[in-house]
Amino acid sequence: MTVLASAAAPDGDRRGRAQLALILLAVLLVVVMAAALATGPYGLPVGRVLQIMADWIAGRPAADTTERIVLIDIRLPRLLLGALVGAALAIAGAMLQGLFRNPLADPGLVGVSSGAGLGAVLVIVTGGAMLASLPAIATIGALPIAAFLGGFATTIILYAIATRRGRTSVATMLLAGIALGAFAGAITSFLVYRATDAQLRELTFWTMGSLAGATWLKLAIAAPPILAVLALSPLIARGLDALVLGEAEARHLGIDVEKLKSLIVFAVAVVVGVSVAFTGVIGFVGIVVPHLLRLAIGPEHRTLLPASALLGAGLLIGADIICRMVVAPAELPIGIVTAIIGAPFFVSILLRRRGIVDL
Amino acid sequence: MIIAEDLVIRAGHKRLIDGISLTIEPGLVTAIIGPNGAGKSTLLKALTGEIKRTSGRITIDGTDIGRLPLGQLAARRAVLPQASSLAFPFTVHEVVRLGASDRRGGSAVNARVVAALARVDLGGFGGRLYQELSGGEQQRVHLARVLCQLPDPCPDGRPAFLFLDEPTASLDLRHQLMTLSAAREFAKGGGGVVAVLHDMNLAALHADRIVVIDRGRVAAEGAPPDVLTDALLAEVFGVTLPVGKTADGVPFVLPQAATAA
Numbered sequence: 001m002t003v004l005a006s007a008a009a010p011d012g013d014r015r016g017r018a019q020l021a022l023i024l025l026a027v028l029l030v031v032v033m034a035a036a037l038a039t040g041p042y043g044l045p046v047g048r049v050l051q052i053m054a055d056w057i058a059g060r061p062a063a064d065t066t067e068r069i070v071l072i073d074i075r076l077p078r079l080l081l082g083a084l085v086g087a088a089l090a091i092a093g094a095m096l097q098g099l100f101r102n103p104l105a106d107p108g109l110v111g112v113s114s115g116a117g118l119g120a121v122l123v124i125v126t127g128g129a130m131l132a133s134l135p136a137i138a139t140i141g142a143l144p145i146a147a148f149l150g151g152f153a154t155t156i157i158l159y160a161i162a163t164r165r166g167r168t169s170v171a172t173m174l175l176a177g178i179a180l181g182a183f184a185g186a187i188t189s190f191l192v193y194r195a196t197d198a199q200l201r202e203l204t205f206w207t208m209g210s211l212a213g214a215t216w217l218k219l220a221i222a223a224p225p226i227l228a229v230l231a232l233s234p235l236i237a238r239g240l241d242a243l244v245l246g247e248a249e250a251r252h253l254g255i256d257v258e259k260l261k262s263l264i265v266f267a268v269a270v271v272v273g274v275s276v277a278f279t280g281v282i283g284f285v286g287i288v289v290p291h292l293l294r295l296a297i298g299p300e301h302r303t304l305l306p307a308s309a310l311l312g313a314g315l316l317i318g319a320d321i322i323c324r325m326v327v328a329p330a331e332l333p334i335g336i337v338t339a340i341i342g343a344p345f346f347v348s349i350l351l352r353r354r355g356i357v358d359l
Numbered sequence: 360m361i362i363a364e365d366l367v368i369r370a371g372h373k374r375l376i377d378g379i380s381l382t383i384e385p386g387l388v389t390a391i392i393g394p395n396g397a398g399k400s401t402l403l404k405a406l407t408g409e410i411k412r413t414s415g416r417i418t419i420d421g422t423d424i425g426r427l428p429l430g431q432l433a434a435r436r437a438v439l440p441q442a443s444s445l446a447f448p449f450t451v452h453e454v455v456r457l458g459a460s461d462r463r464g465g466s467a468v469n470a471r472v473v474a475a476l477a478r479v480d481l482g483g484f485g486g487r488l489y490q491e492l493s494g495g496e497q498q499r500v501h502l503a504r505v506l507c508q509l510p511d512p513c514p515d516g517r518p519a520f521l522f523l524d525e526p527t528a529s530l531d532l533r534h535q536l537m538t539l540s541a542a543r544e545f546a547k548g549g550g551g552v553v554a555v556l557h558d559m560n561l562a563a564l565h566a567d568r569i570v571v572i573d574r575g576r577v578a579a580e581g582a583p584p585d586v587l588t589d590a591l592l593a594e595v596f597g598v599t600l601p602v603g604k605t606a607d608g609v610p611f612v613l614p615q616a617a618t619a620a
Contacts, residue, residue, distance in 0.1 A: 012452025012485035013469060101446040241457055244447055248409050249440055253508065254433025254460060299447035 018303035021296060025310035029083070032314045032321075036079050039321050041329040042070045073216075081214040081222060082320050083313040085279050088226045088271035090312025091233060093286025094293075094304055098240035099264045100174060103294070106287045107272040111154045111180035116276035117207060118184040119150020124202055125191045143277070151273035154180055159265055208333030209282035211320050222274050229267045230309055236263055237301040244299070282335050284342030285312050360384055361406060361424075361520060361551065366415035368401055368575075375401045376412075377575035385518030385551040388542055390566035392556055394596055398575040399555045400524060406553065407438045407522050420517060433460065436520040437508040442497040442529060445489055451476065451500050452485035458507030471510055475503040480537055494529040502526065502538060512550025521545050523554040527561060539565040563587055563610045571595055584610050 038046045044067060052071050055062060062068035089107065096105040107113050123146040158180055162173035192203055239260040242250035247257050275282070289312045290304060297303055319337040326332055361383035368376040375398050383389055383406070391399050404410045406417060408424045417424045419435060427435075437458070445454070455472045476482055479499040484492075489500060509519045523542065527535040539561060542552045546567070556562045562569055563583040571579040571586060573595045579586045587610040592600050603611045 011469075011473075012450035012487070013456075014450065014453070097446075103446060241453075244445055244449070245454075245457065246440065246443060248404075249438070251409065251429060252407065252433065252436075252438040252440075253457065254430040256429050294447055298453060299449055300453055 014298040014300070015303065018297040018300070018307070021293075022303060022307055022310065025307055025314065029310050029314040029317075032317050033079060033083070036082070036317045036321050037071065037075050040070070040075060040324055042066075044071060077216050077219050078211050078214040078320070079317060081219055081278060082211045082317045084219075084222055084226045085211070085275040085282065086285055086312040086314070086316025087230060087309035088275045088312075089282060089285040089316070090289035090308040091230060091305055092268045092271050092275075094290035094301070094308040095233075095236075095240065095264050095268055096286070097290055098243055098301060099261060101244055101246075102174075103291055104287065105174075106283075107268060108181065108281075108283065108286075111158055111177045111184060112151045112269055112272040113276055113281050114181040114184035114188070115154025116147040116151030116273050117281050118188050119146035119148070119153075120276070120280070121188050121191050121203060121207075122146060122150070124199055125195050145277070147277035148273040150184075151276055152269050154184060155265055155269035159262075204333070207281055207335070209280035209335035209338075210323075210331075210333050211279055211316075212331060214278070218278050222278050225270050225274050229271050230306075233267070233305045233309075234302065236260060237305060240264075240301040240305075241299075280333075280335065282316070282338055284338045285316060288342045288345060289315060360518070361417065361419050363406060364416045366402075366405060366417065367413045368398075368405055368410065369413040374575050376405060378415075379572075379575070379577055381406075381570065381577065381580075383520065383551050383553055384568075385513070385520075385549055386546055387567040388539075388546045388552040388554065388565060389568045389570060390554050390556045390562035391570050391572060392559060392562055393572035393578070397572045399572050401575075402572060403438075403522055403524055403553065403555055407436060408432060409438070419520070430460070433508065434514065434519075435517070436522065437505040438522045439501055439505045439524060439526055441524060442494055442501060449489050450485065451481065451487050451489055451492070454489050454500050455485075455503045455507050458504040460508075471507055472503075475507040475510075476500075478506055478541060479503045480534065495531060495534060498526070498529050499534060499538075502541065506541065506545075509545075509550070512545045512548035518550050520551040520553065523552065525555050525557060527556065527558065535561060559587060560611050584608055587612070 034046055034049070037049045038044055044052075048067070049071060052062070052064075052067055056068065056072050092107045093105070096107060097103050099105070120143055123143050127142060127146075158173065158176050161176045192200070195203060239250065239255045239257075242253045242255045243257065243260065245253075250260075251257050290308050293304055293307045293311060297307060316334070316338070319334055319341065322337050323332045323334050363379060363381045363383075366376050366379045366381070367374060377398075379402060381402075391402065393399050401410070405412050406424075408417070408427075411425075419427065419432075424432070452472055455475055456468060458475070459468045459471060473482075473485065476485060479502045481496065481499055481503060484496070484500075489497060492500065505521065509521060512519055512521075521542065523538075526538050526542070530538060535558075539554075542554060543565060546552050554562075554566070556566075566583060568580065569583050569586045570577060571591065578595050579591055584604070587602050589600070589602055592598050592602065592612070600612055600614070601616055603613065603616075605611060
């Protein structure tokens with residue numbers, strides 16, 4: 001990264017470097033994934049991991065049932081969920097920062113995360129008795145669905161406030177997002193205040209985020225929307241670049257700005273809603289990853305978006321390894337790790353770039 | 360050709376543009392001048408399709424400007440904004456390349472970017488960060504971007520149009536002249552240029568046609584010597600100022616000659 005950041009390309013065309021960075025990030029992601037599969041209280045060296053995977057993929061019976069369960073049913077879905085959510089949060093951050101033309105914009109800022117969190121807390125605190133009478137699958141499903149709906153509703157309300165006659169004022173949207181986030185946060189705090197001890201434990205876990213509890217079923221629900229947004233994101237790359245000049249300028253360049261803004265808001269609501277639903281609120285990924293990459297490969301979204309997805313996935317998996325190792329066999333909520341690594345790192349970037357990046 | 364007919368733009372109760380009919384012809388540089396708040400920028404924004412009109416019609420080669428898909432419109436007209444800061448660290452090369460709609464063009468697009476930068480006297484600036492440039496240099500980067508958007512003033516035999524909003528505002532004299540000569544060149548190639556200018560002398564020197572806007576209406580239009588007269592300066596700008604003429608017959612105005620109106 002430091003090598004990449006050392007100097008701008010002499011002619012100002014950083015695409016070659018960006019492509020190299022994409023390859024490096026993909027390699028990094030594979031390495032981190034392998035490390036994550038081999039890490040845990042139950043010792044499984046990388047060679048053993050590969051053997052079990054090969055047997056599983058080829059459909060051969062497991063040499064050791066426990067090992068297979070640990071790897072295939074516990075670590076693998078957790079790994080893949082972490083990769084998806086990390087990619088989703090990072091790309092959502094990059095898109096929102098492009099939309100708001102502000103490197104400090106974050107999924108949390110437009111209230112999506114707060115709304116999703118509120119949905120979840122509502123279910124935990126008020127829905128317990130109601131859910132107890134329903135089958136287990138409903139209990140598992142209710143929390144994520146509520147979080148998704150909460151995040152989505154917040155975004156729609158936000159959009160309705162900020163959009164007039166087909167035009168969205170970014171300033172209004174930003175301010176409305178802060179107000180909505182504060183409102184959702186206040187209700188959440190009130191509910192937490194009223195919660196029982198048992199509920200509180202679950203709430204803490206939720207508000208700090210965690211990849212624990214990943215299953216193939218959750219993965220199957222989370223993967224399609226997130227992968228769809230990742231796959232379609234290159235279509236809005238040029239629009240996001242043009243938007244940096246300003247809305248009028250982007251329109252002059254032939255971009256349908258109103259459509260672009262709707263697409264961004266929708267895409268962000270989907271990936272953040274799904275992410276919060278399955279892993280809780282995980283901060284700093286959406287803000288640190290795109291910022292770092294802009295310094296290394298430049299702000300062009302054609303490469304920034306896929307690079308953000310790769311680095312976000314790698315970062316979250318890496319953070320999850322730390323979560324599982326520090327207090328093993330117990331584990332830390334992942335939001336603590338991303339905040340502890342992310343916050344000082346982010347501040348140091350800001351201090352160093354203060355004169356150059358117009359905040 | 361861009362034709363505006365009975366253009367009215369209202370903001371609340373105020374008529375910013377109050378019935379303007381105007382023809383923008385290819386091959387000419389048209390300068391729009393007028394006192395502060397006369398509606399020059401509003402008129403420019405209407406002509407570029409940026410703001411909606413209350414009533415009236417604007418057509419580009421017979422097609423209503425609102426009906427033209429944005430992508431097609433972008434291939435036919437470009438707009439030079441006032442320089443502004445960018446939130447992200449784009450290089451000069453990357454900003455100029457934003458003008459090119461074909462982002463995958465590789466070496467052809469690169470050559471276009473390099474040529475546009477050379478045209479605005481910023482050769483070798485491609486690798487610099489836009490944010491680190493001076494205001495005047497940033498202004499020229501945008502001019503290069505606009506030239507990169509319309510590399511051909513007359514693509515497929517149909518004229519393209521360049522709209523410049525106070526293009527010389529933050530430039531030194533040398534680059535004021537350079538900017539207007541780039542505009543001249545564009546018109547000579549068959550395109551049309553519309554520039555909002557504050558400097559009457561630059562307008563007189565470089566424009567084929569001057570349109571004077573006052574209180575949302577056209578106060579005068581025509582060739583510079585016909586438009587820039589003592590009477591117009593008194594009536595529209597409220598200054599009593601004798602208009603001079605160079606040996607070539609180009610009118611000029613010297614503020615030193617002003618007497619209280």
